[in-house]
Amino acid sequence: MKKNVKFLLSGFLFGIILSKSEVISWYRIYEMFRFQSFHMYGVIGSAVAVSAILIYFFKKGVLKNYLGHQVQIADKKKNYKAALLGGIVFGLGWALAGACPAPIFVLLGQGILPVLLVIFGALMGTFVYGLVHKKLPH
Template sequence: MKYFKYLLSGVFFGFVLVKSEVISWFRIQEMFRFDAFHMYGIIGLAIVIAMIAIQLINKFQLKDQEGNDISIPPKDSQQITRYLVGGTIFGFGWALTGACPGPLFTLAGAGYGIILVPIATAILGTWVYGALRPYLPH
């Protein structure tokens, strides 16, 4: 019961994703083809909301559940290539599957069984990264 509020938040978020058509393969393809503003508007709104939330966290010095300060470390500008390569790989995966990691589980919950393949490969990719992480430059 301690985590019930998180379950409800996740269900509500999934509902919002479905109703806003963010999980729609056609909407995602429209975005990558620059045919419609729909997805760009949603992403832009998410960025604005995140900016406001970060400003509120900083202004009111909010704390996490354990009472620790919430801090967001600055990005290292020396690592720009790393961010570009990672973002490009993420974008290719998003374009190929028609879903980013957020809506994968929403799609599965909505009954799209084929999405279990990208979920399984995402889990496998995370495991491979974890296994190779000690050997990668960080």
């Protein structure tokens, strides 16, 4: 348990960052889907840029995982059909719920209890995916 405290603390830090940056705000998400504000696009674009840089350094072997081992990133074949289907389902869920997976737990931590319905829906969606994943394009 003691060695996992750093992961718990980084989770708390991540939640604070999500909260303070307002990316868990239903109104900010609403603005994004109505193309009324750049806020969310800026946050998402920054995350994509940072991720691309980190993946580059992981592939070059400059960065290691938390155990000090080199991270292997497999070059998968491009499956646009699966990515399109997954993106549509994810985006629809995000638009309907007003939150993507990480912020729902931050919202729960803030005491917003209706988000329990969203968590239940996410768990049910994961369960259904487990039942039908062999029939989906991967």
